[in-house]
Amino acid sequence: MDQAERELLAETLRKTMTAASGRALDSALADLGWAELLAELPDVAVPLTFRLLGETGAHAPLLNDVLLRAAGRPPGGTTALPYTGGAWVRWERDDRESTALDGDLPLRILPTGDPLTDPALAAGRRALGWWLLGTGRAMLALARTHVLDRTQFGRPLSSFQAVRHRLAETLVDLEGAEATLLAAEDGLGSLLAKAAAGRAALTAARHCQQVLGGIGFTAEHGLHRHVRRTLVLDGLLGSARELTREVGALLRESGTAPRLIQL
Amino acid sequence: MSSTHMNVADFRSGLRTWLDRNDLSPGPDHSLDGQVAQLARVRRALFDAGWMRYGWPPDVQGLGGPAVLRAVLGEEVAERGLAEPGIYSMVEVLVPTLISYAPPALARTMVPRLLSGREQWCQGFSEPGSGSDLASLTTRAVPREGGTSHSSGAESGGDWVITGQKVWTSLAQYAARCVLLTRTGPGHGGITAFFVDMDTPGITVRPLRTMHGVDEFAEVFLDDVVVPADRMLGRPGDGWQLAMDLLPHERSTCFWHRIAHLFTRLDRLLDETGDPDDDALGAAYLALHTARARSHATQRRLAEGAVLGPETSVDKVLLATAEQRLFDTARDLLPGVLELTDSPWREEYLYSRAATIYGGTAEIQRNIIARRLLGLGKD
Numbered sequence A: 001m002d003q004a005e006r007e008l009l010a011e012t013l014r015k016t017m018t019a020a021s022g023r024a025l026d027s028a029l030a031d032l033g034w035a036e037l038l039a040e041l042p043d044v045a046v047p048l049t050f051r052l053l054g055e056t057g058a059h060a061p062l063l064n065d066v067l068l069r070a071a072g073r074p075p076g077g078t079t080a081l082p083y084t085g086g087a088w089v090r091w092e093r094d095d096r097e098s099t100a101l102d103g104d105l106p107l108r109i110l111p112t113g114d115p116l117t118d119p120a121l122a123a124g125r126r127a128l129g130w131w132l133l134g135t136g137r138a139m140l141a142l143a144r145t146h147v148l149d150r151t152q153f154g155r156p157l158s159s160f161q162a163v164r165h166r167l168a169e170t171l172v173d174l175e176g177a178e179a180t181l182l183a184a185e186d187g188l189g190s191l192l193a194k195a196a197a198g199r200a201a202l203t204a205a206r207h208c209q210q211v212l213g214g215i216g217f218t219a220e221h222g223l224h225r226h227v228r229r230t231l232v233l234d235g236l237l238g239s240a241r242e243l244t245r246e247v248g249a250l251l252r253e254s255g256t257a258p259r260l261i262q263l
Numbered sequence B: 001m002s003s004t005h006m007n008v009a010d011f012r013s014g015l016r017t018w019l020d021r022n023d024l025s026p027g028p029d030h031s032l033d034g035q036v037a038q039l040a041r042v043r044r045a046l047f048d049a050g051w052m053r054y055g056w057p058p059d060v061q062g063l064g065g066p067a068v069l070r071a072v073l074g075e076e077v078a079e080r081g082l083a084e085p086g087i088y089s090m091v092e093v094l095v096p097t098l099i100s101y102a103p104p105a106l107a108r109t110m111v112p113r114l115l116s117g118r119e120q121w122c123q124g125f126s127e128p129g130s131g132s133d134l135a136s137l138t139t140r141a142v143p144r145e146g147g148t149s150h151s152s153g154a155e156s157g158g159d160w161v162i163t164g165q166k167v168w169t170s171l172a173q174y175a176a177r178c179v180l181l182t183r184t185g186p187g188h189g190g191i192t193a194f195f196v197d198m199d200t201p202g203i204t205v206r207p208l209r210t211m212h213g214v215d216e217f218a219e220v221f222l223d224d225v226v227v228p229a230d231r232m233l234g235r236p237g238d239g240w241q242l243a244m245d246l247l248p249h250e251r252s253t254c255f256w257h258r259i260a261h262l263f264t265r266l267d268r269l270l271d272e273t274g275d276p277d278d279d280a281l282g283a284a285y286l287a288l289h290t291a292r293a294r295s296h297a298t299q300r301r302l303a304e305g306a307v308l309g310p311e312t313s314v315d316k317v318l319l320a321t322a323e324q325r326l327f328d329t330a331r332d333l334l335p336g337v338l339e340l341t342d343s344p345w346r347e348e349y350l351y352s353r354a355a356t357i358y359g360g361t362a363e364i365q366r367n368i369i370a371r372r373l374l375g376l377g378k379d
Helices: A003-019 A022-032 A034-040 A042-056 A062-070 A118-149 A161-183 A187-217 A223-235 A240-254 B008-021 B032-048 B068-079 B091-101 B104-115 B239-272 B278-303 B312-333 B344-356 B362-373
Strands: A080-083 A087-091 A107-110 B120-124 B140-143 B159-170 B175-183 B191-197 B203-207 B217-228
Touching: A003 A022, A003 A042, A022 A034, A034 A042, A034 A062, A042 A062, A042 A118, A062 A118, A118 A161, A118 A187, A118 A223, A161 A187, A161 B278, A161 B312, A161 B362, A187 A223, A187 A240, A187 B278, A240 B239, A240 B278, B008 B068, B032 B068, B032 B104, B032 B120, B068 B239, B068 B278, B091 B104, B091 B120, B091 B175, B091 B191, B091 B239, B120 B159, B120 B217, B140 B175, B159 B175, B159 B191, B175 B239, B191 B217, B191 B239, B239 B278, B239 B312, B278 B312, B312 B344, B312 B362
Parallel strands: B120 B175
Antiparallel strands: A080 A087, A087 A107, B140 B159, B159 B217, B175 B191, B203 B217
């Protein structure tokens, strides 16, 4: 797939995600050939699709397909997903009521589940990492617009260094997380990328919420949807905190810090 | 091996084999004198064997090939602890400056002296009154009296006379030459660079005592120092651009060397700590891995011909943050070690406090990110 084709695909996906979410988006993406794209070009399909879910704020139960594919099973079903704290959830493929903090996501708590295979876990973590990254970028875009538009003390908020530095710090974390996602190949790389993306999205949520001030705390402003999504996605397949601890334990056992990325 | 066929994998494996057979490990002298002598020894051996010449153009006795070969070499040097990475990496900013701005004959003569370890050089940028605001520097260069005219001093081939003071000049007390920024006119366009012999009359060097106990930095006093016009780097007024052109070099190859060094320190911490604080160890590793991933992407872009710009401020913040986190973690997980014993952790911990200050403070980086990458306008 060349650059022009990739851009066309991104544009199509973005339009589709802007028009529909949930089950309707799941159907629309199926019509667009999501299953074939995932089967034939997973390295293009997953980063692009999941990042755009984050950027547009849409959602669809595509994580199931990524995990099913990694397990050698056909897409379209669901699979039990480990959640932080030893819980299990199922991401349903219909628009049902949910008790999740992000009530738009049709997550159902399960009593237990079958552990995922290592390749499935790695693929799922990369996909969620891209989603969290996109969500972080969406929050940064909202905050950027706000600080350029809003005036206090006779100056735009964007002229205050404290505000500028919060947004700069957000961009640093997001860019760092993107680099880990681009470099993620094996299980450990994918774990680190999910941890970095979760951490970056949480940083974005904190800084963007702060610079958006009162308006960002209202339900009429879009920020809260992204904040909710960040908090819920962070816990799927291991939170940034859990994964960081896991990698710490691994380092202590092996006695050395793996150099995963080589020139 | 011909440079046109030299790829990273061949270079690395050949280098490793050579380093396995040629032990360049440092001796017991860990003083600054000892470190500088060791650096010269390592450079000379690597130059004579050819490794130090890869990634540099034939014009300066290089063997050609991509710059990434220099990153690979520096990584091996850091991983094996052969030379202190900060002073080892200085060639990465000094040599490109000479190649880009010195008269070709000067670069051809001088650069091999640095690469081969026969000389150390320094970089006279910061001044007592010009830290973050480098462009406010006031060290003056004026055409020497008796030239044809003031305005045509450089063109006429006359000498220049330099007066002022520099500070934070790494290795000035060991240096044979200095890339020196001076003021020849107002504003950013009034900064002019010279390549000055450090034994020129009128130059006084006084090492600074620093918090971490290594006198690596110095003050340099310049009192009517006469420099020939053919030692000007570029043309009058090119100095600011020269300083800006350094950044891509510092923030690609040098950063990779430093990150490699920090990984060896995390290994050392894992070896020495008995504290099973997996959260802290994991967070230190994640920050380092993130800096490495970003640096890798930056070098790949450079290799593809991209011109590096303000986005390298992201690399700088990631690296400085990771470095401080690592040494904070070492202090936490080796309780009492650096406070009560004369451990190598003490010096490195203290030095890491400067990571968010040197090379452009973390605040300056965030200003650049806000203005240039986020488009937030002037502050």
